[in-house]
Amino acid sequence: MSDIYDLIIVGGGPGGIASAVEAYIFKIKKVLLIEKGDNHSQTIRKYYKDSKRVDKVWRKQEIELIGNVDFFDGTKESTLDHFDSLLEKGIIDTQYNSEVYSVIKKENIFKVTSSKGDFYAKNVIVSIGRMGKPNKPPYELPRSLKAIINHNAYDCGGEENILVVGGGDSAVEYACQLTTVNKITLSHRGIHIKDANDINLEMITRYEKEKRLTVLHNSTTIAIDDKDGKAQVSFADKTSIIYDRVIFAIGGTTPIGFMQSSSIDLDEKERPIFSEEFETSVEGLYLAGDIIYSKGGSIAMAINHAYTIITDIMSKN
Ligand SMILES: Cc1cc2nc3c(=O)[nH]c(=O)nc-3n(C[C@H](O)[C@H](O)[C@H](O)COP(=O)(O)OP(=O)(O)OC[C@H]3O[C@@H](n4cnc5c(N)ncnc54)[C@H](O)[C@@H]3O)c2cc1C
Missing domain, CATH: 3.50.50.60 (FAD/NAD(P)-binding domain)
Structure with a gap:
C-alpha cells in the first residue's frame, strides 16, 4: 500500500482520457490510467469502421463542451490522433493490457484489483463504456x-x-x-x-x-x-x-457485474445511482461516459463528465 494514487482512472476511452487530461490540468499529482486493451480507445478502434465519420452530435445529442478537452467532427483516424496527442504529452502514468475486475473501498482507500495486480487510490473514476458486452438478440445464435x-x-x-x-x-x-x-x-x-x-x-x-x-x-x-x-x-x-x-449493431450492455462487485448501488432497473457530479453511492467513486446511460452516450458527453468529476474532486480537497 506504499504507493497510493490520488486518482485511478479505469478505462482509456474518451471519458478516461478526458479525465486524465483534466486531472493534469487541475494539478492532481499521482494519477494512473488503467486500460484493458493494448492501446487507448478500444471502442473506437474495434467498432468504428476505418474512415468512419465521427460526429460531435451523436444520437441527436447536441452537447456544448464545458471543460478543457476539445473535440470536433472528424474521422475515426483523426479522432484517434486527437486522443493520441492528448495522451502523448506523457503526462499520465498509463498501464495497458490490464483489466480491472473490481474497485473496493476499505478504510477510505480504494483497492483496484486488476489482471496486473492491486493498486490503491484515494479516488477512482470508472469509464469502461458498454461495448465490452455488445447486445445480442433475444434468441440463441448457432x-x-x-x-x-x-x-x-x-x-x-x-x-x-x-x-x-x-x-x-x-x-x-x-x-x-x-x-x-x-x-x-x-x-x-x-x-x-x-x-x-x-x-x-x-x-x-x-x-x-x-x-x-x-x-x-x-x-x-x-x-x-x-x-x-x-x-x-x-x-x-x-x-x-x-x-x-x-x-x-444494437448497442452494448451496462457492466452490472462490475458495478455490483464494486458495491455501487443500482436502482430497480439495475441502473447505477449517481449524483449530479457522477459520484456513485460509494464516496470518491465516480462513473464517466457510456457506463451511466442505458442507451449509451457520446464522446462529447463523456468528455464533459470528466470535467464535472475532476472539479468535484478538487472541490473536496
Ligand atoms: C459503431 C459506433 C459508432 C459511434 N460513433 C460515434 C460518433 O460518431 N460520435 C460520438 O460522439 N459517439 C459515437 N459513438 C459512441 C461513442 O463511441 C461512445 O459514446 C464513447 O466511446 C464513450 O466513451 P467511454 O469512455 O465512456 O467508453 P468507451 O469508449 O467504450 O471506452 C471504454 C474503455 O474502457 C476499456 N475497458 C473496458 N472494461 C475495462 C476494464 N474492466 N478494465 C480496464 N479497461 C476497461 C475499454 O477497452 C475501452 O477502451 C459510437 C459508438 C459506436 C459503437
Whole structure:
C-alpha cells in the first residue's frame, strides 16, 4: 500500500482520457490510467469502421463542451490522433493490457484489483463504456455461425450478402459504408429510422432511394439457423432469407457485474445511482461516459463528465 494514487482512472476511452487530461490540468499529482486493451480507445478502434465519420452530435445529442478537452467532427483516424496527442504529452502514468475486475473501498482507500495486480487510490473514476458486452438478440445464435455473426464490420470480406440489424447511427453507418463492395440489407424495427442523426438519416434515405441497399422497415428478426454455413434469418412476418453475414449493431450492455462487485448501488432497473457530479453511492467513486446511460452516450458527453468529476474532486480537497 506504499504507493497510493490520488486518482485511478479505469478505462482509456474518451471519458478516461478526458479525465486524465483534466486531472493534469487541475494539478492532481499521482494519477494512473488503467486500460484493458493494448492501446487507448478500444471502442473506437474495434467498432468504428476505418474512415468512419465521427460526429460531435451523436444520437441527436447536441452537447456544448464545458471543460478543457476539445473535440470536433472528424474521422475515426483523426479522432484517434486527437486522443493520441492528448495522451502523448506523457503526462499520465498509463498501464495497458490490464483489466480491472473490481474497485473496493476499505478504510477510505480504494483497492483496484486488476489482471496486473492491486493498486490503491484515494479516488477512482470508472469509464469502461458498454461495448465490452455488445447486445445480442433475444434468441440463441448457432455456434457454428460464430465467424459470420458479428457486432462490427471488421470481418466483412467483400461481395457478401450482408444483413445489418439495428436502427441507430452505428447500424446506418455500417450499412452504408459496406455497400461499396457488398450487397446490403438493413433490418430495423420501426416504421421509419428515427434514432440516427440528421446526416445519417439523409444518407440512408438517399442510399435507399438510389437502390444502393435494401431497408426492411418494421422488421424483426426472430431466429437464425445454420443453412450450409450461411445464416438463414427468419423474420416475424414469416419470411426467411439467407445471408453470408449478419451484423448486430444494437448497442452494448451496462457492466452490472462490475458495478455490483464494486458495491455501487443500482436502482430497480439495475441502473447505477449517481449524483449530479457522477459520484456513485460509494464516496470518491465516480462513473464517466457510456457506463451511466442505458442507451449509451457520446464522446462529447463523456468528455464533459470528466470535467464535472475532476472539479468535484478538487472541490473536496
Ligand atoms: C459503431 C459506433 C459508432 C459511434 N460513433 C460515434 C460518433 O460518431 N460520435 C460520438 O460522439 N459517439 C459515437 N459513438 C459512441 C461513442 O463511441 C461512445 O459514446 C464513447 O466511446 C464513450 O466513451 P467511454 O469512455 O465512456 O467508453 P468507451 O469508449 O467504450 O471506452 C471504454 C474503455 O474502457 C476499456 N475497458 C473496458 N472494461 C475495462 C476494464 N474492466 N478494465 C480496464 N479497461 C476497461 C475499454 O477497452 C475501452 O477502451 C459510437 C459508438 C459506436 C459503437
